Amino acid sequence: MTEAGAESNIAIEASGLTKFFGAKKVVDNLSMRVERGHIQGFLGPNGSGKTTTIRMLCGLLTPDAGEGRCLGYDIRTQQEEIKRRVGYMTQGFSLYRDLTIRENLLFVARIYGLEDPEGATRAALERLGLTSRADQLAGELSGGWKQRLSLGACVLPSPSLLLLDEPTAGVDPKARRDFWDEIHQLATQGLTVLVSTHYMDEAERCHEIAYIAEGRLLATGTSEEIIAEAGLSTWVVTGEGLDALEARLKITPGVDMVARFGAALHVGGRDAAAMEAVVRRYADPAHRWSRDAATLEDVFIDLMTRKRVEQ
Incomplete structure (x- = not known):
């Protein structure tokens, strides 16, 4: 199946996306671009507009303003074309809990009209390491296995774009690592992925990152660029x-970011000379100050601090 504009290297391109729920502006003039075959991280606190943006991009919501194209299709007028080519994994487990793993995958294969639903189901079970659990009820699975099943259902119809909304929330570290290994494997095969996450280590595994707060895009680029x-x-x-x-x-001039990390404070400022003065001012025998490279989390804390000050 060839997408409209398949010759383009851009999977998602949106400009000025805006969405209201009642009087509340949930997404505010958001623009973004995602290249084909890339993993795009989508970060932001709860309520920042990530899920709403994802739903507009895949045709489930119509924006109140702005425009965009997903896989070459207009997100306003060609929503059904987009839905047929996108795999969307929601935050909550959305498959049937009272069906087995095999039955869930077979149901998805038939819904999408795959030529050989039985064969596609067997292949998915093998690829995801679920063959030995095929007859287990989905509702009895742990969080990590539910996540793996959900991913399997999303990629079963061979989509060109995968939208993952907080897919690893509530699962153990090993399951998160395994999930991301699978995502990178899919990306090497040409699949484009847009994934929202709260985890900084996951963000750093993305090709690029977009960070939003209260519906507005605050930063975009690679983690190194940001x-x-x-x-x-x-x-x-x-x-x-x-x-x-x-x-x-927190009330000292020259300090733009202060955050507690375990038994240490991370302190940062955009004026290096002013920060040197802060260090000299607060240097005493009770505290040890050491210079360190800024982390992605430091930067996002600074962005949120700046946004609160601007308001």
């Missing part, structure tokens, strides 16, 4: 009395 563009001079502070120090630093 960190470099932020220009944070970052220090790590350890020692006693960090709670009191944190409170003072």
Whole structure:
């Protein structure tokens, strides 16, 4: 099946997407572009508009303003064409809990009208390592296995684009690693993936990242580009009395970001000279200051701090 505009290297292109729910603007003038074969990370706090954006891109919601194309199809006028070519994995487990793994996959294969639904189901079970569990009820699976089954159902009809909405929330670290290994394998085969996540280690495994808050795009690019563009001079502070120090630093001129990470504080500022002055001001025997490279999480905390100040 050839998509409209299949010669283009762009899988998703959106400009000025805006969506209201009542009087609340959930997505605010959002523009983004995703290249074919890339894994695009979609980050942001709860309620930032990620799910709404994903649903507009795949034809489940119509934007109130803006335009876009998904796999070459217009997201306003060609929604059915998009739906046939996109695999969408929702936050919650959306398959039938009272059917077995095999029955769920077979149902999906028949719904999509695959030529050999039985064969496609067997192949999916083998590829996902689910053959030995094929007759187990889906509702009895652990979070990690439910996740694997959901992914299998999404890719069964061979979509060109995979939209994953918080797919690894609530699963153990090993299941998350296995899931991401599978995503990268699919991407090497040409599948484009847009995945929303809260995990910084997952974001860093994406080719590019888009970060939104309250419906607005705050940063986009590779993780290296986003960190470099932020220009944070970052220090790590350890020692006693960090709670009191944190409170003072948050109101200190020159400090743009303060965050607690375990037994340490990450402190950053966009003016390196001002941060040097802060370090000299608060240097004492009780606290050890050491310079460190800014992390993606440091940058996102800074972005959120700046947004709150602007409001």
